[in-house]
Amino acid sequence: MKKIGILGGFGWASTLDYYRAICEGAGAFFAARGAGSPMPVPPVTIESVVQAQTRALRGRPREEASWAAFDAIFRDAMLTLERAG
Numbered sequence: 001m002k003k004i005g006i007l008g009g010f011g012w013a014s015t016l017d018y019y020r021a022i023c024e025g026a027g028a029f030f031a032a033r034g035a036g037s038p039m040p041v042p043p044v045t046i047e048s049v050v051q052a053q054t055r056a057l058r059g060r061p062r063e064e065a066s067w068a069a070f071d072a073i074f075r076d077a078m079l080t081l082e083r084a085g
Contacts, residue, residue, distance in 0.1 A: 001040065001042045001043065002042065003042065003043040003044070003045065003084070003085050004022060004042050004043070004044045004045070005044075005045050005046075005047065005081035005082075005084065006018055006019065006022075006044060006045070006046045006047070006081075007047055007048075007049070007074070007077055007078065007081065008046050008047070008048045008049075009047075009048035009049035009050060009051055009054075009077075010049070010051060010054075011051060012048075015046060015048065019044065019046065022041070022042065022044065023041045026039065026040060026041045026042055027039035027041070045081060045084040045085070047077045047078075047080045047081045047084075048077075049073055049074065049077050053073065054070060054073055054074075057069045057070040057073065058070055
């Protein structure tokens, strides 16, 4: 089964919802194919950004350069997920 990466941290509750949906979907998929309990779930890596930090670094409308620090947070998080496989 392929590993899934989630970029979270926009609010812990939404990250939890995504993880729950992935696990429930995998459970339904495998249950429909006769898998026994416990149902398999895909390996998941969650990289969480700090919401207060990203809010503080938001850029200004129509000023592309002002978004550089904000973008760097997400680029680094995505690179971490990529390294995790």
